[in-house]
Amino acid sequence: MSTIGTTGLKLYNTLTRSKDDFVPIDPAAVRMYVCGPTVYDFAHIGNARPIIVFDVLYRLLRHLYGAAAVTYVRNVTDVDDKINKRAFDSGITIRQLTDGTLEQFHKDIDALGALRPDVEPRATDHIDEMRQIIDRLVAAGVAYVAEDHVLFEVAAMARLPGVPKYGALSRRSLDDMIAGSRVEVAPYKRDAMDFVLWKPSTEAHEPGWPSPAGIAQPGRPGWHIECSAMSWKHLVAAFGGRLKCEPADALSFDIHGGGIDLAFPHHENENAQSCCAFGVERMASVWMHNGFLQVEGAKMSKSLGNFTTIREVLDEWDGEVARLNMLRTHYRQPIDWTVSGLEESARILDDWYRAAGDADPTTPAPEFVEALADDLNTAKAISVLHELKSGDAGVFKASAALLGLLPRTATARANARNAESGVDPAEIEALIAARIAARTARDWAESDRIRDELVARGITIMDGKDASGQLITKWEIRG
């Protein structure tokens, strides 16, 4: 199935609205940027989706191109009005607030089995780069200063040669946007569609940095500029002169990902900023967007009381169960996040661990990689896994590993589970020995009594006979 000259990887590109062969700008330096969390509070289960989805893509890219050839950048937004307000209200600095929230975020996504990105840049560490880009945009004539703000002038973009049309990514025409516009028109904007690159900090709770564009008043960045700055620094400038490609292509990178809600306005505006600042046709070649998640059939919202944090899910479920549950649906489809779904995922995982045992991973199955390479068809890949389950355990495990699943041995998992549950293995073994004695004595009442007790304690027992015909009973805790 592989196409000559490529690895066979196809990805759906929001920019072209089609599933295209993935052709890296330089296969020796595959570069991906994903919009990460705004760290002001516990991350919710919807935030976990892009983390898991792009983690699978990261693993797949490393498999296809070699680990050393792939660079994954996922930013941390550590300055915005919610952060500013919450930090001020708590009497701490935004850095103190965001450090604490970021630590919690890392705990959450580590439990979900996500690899750390190669670079995890923070917005507040890149104010210089933001200023540079803003100054470039002013110089290019697509940004203007008004009342200590710097605004991107959307209409001016059309006058700049070699850059895309505004709206090309999200497929919106300026006319449509203006017609259905609910944008608040600030008096200092030349046009309602213009968006903020930089704004002045005047209130006590607003952190400030030296402003660009000759503005004396300290200020802070608008929402979109940080991604233009950080992707440029870590995926473009960091590779300056090292890429084997056309010079114009060296100013963009391969994959830009995030939630579907970010397509507009966030990614549209990032794209506009980066393209205009560097005079390029596109900021990234492939734009990928994951679908949304509902909880028990309803939109997740604080007013409905179904705002589920990752933390709450992890209190009840193994992170690996949550991960499998997420990957059972194709990333562009909506997911209905339900308890019954998690229960089914847990059953599947128990089954898989039993099949995988303590085998070491070897090489993933070609048909499995092929399924994943088809626009990250994890649902198909999981069905392949069901087939591989009864085959070679090493191949099964290596395949699952591309999804970030089955990272442990069955023994290690069972031990961890026993420790968590507070069950004393010696006590269970004693009960099982007593039951075998009762069975040998044909004392069925006693044997059944012990069995019922074990089941009541959440133990699954598996009766059998050893090679010499002796009764043996294995047991485990299922979850």
Place this chain on the structure above:
RNA sequence: GGCCUCGUGGCGGAGUGGUUACGCAGCGGACUGCAAAUCCGUGUACUCCGGUUCGAAUCCGGACGAGGCCUCCA
């Protein structure tokens, strides 16, 4: 109001212009002292209405329904 995505069996969820998805649950069988675990087998489907076609669940149009964006929300 404008733009976009989606609608598959009890449930989850792929795929394809004509042949079994797969998984979970259910049911039947094997195994068992009886169970459990495991293995084998098995039923039910493509929202509705038109159109294109030898043939559509798969392509086109419409209806209905669900969700998203246009509000710094993944």
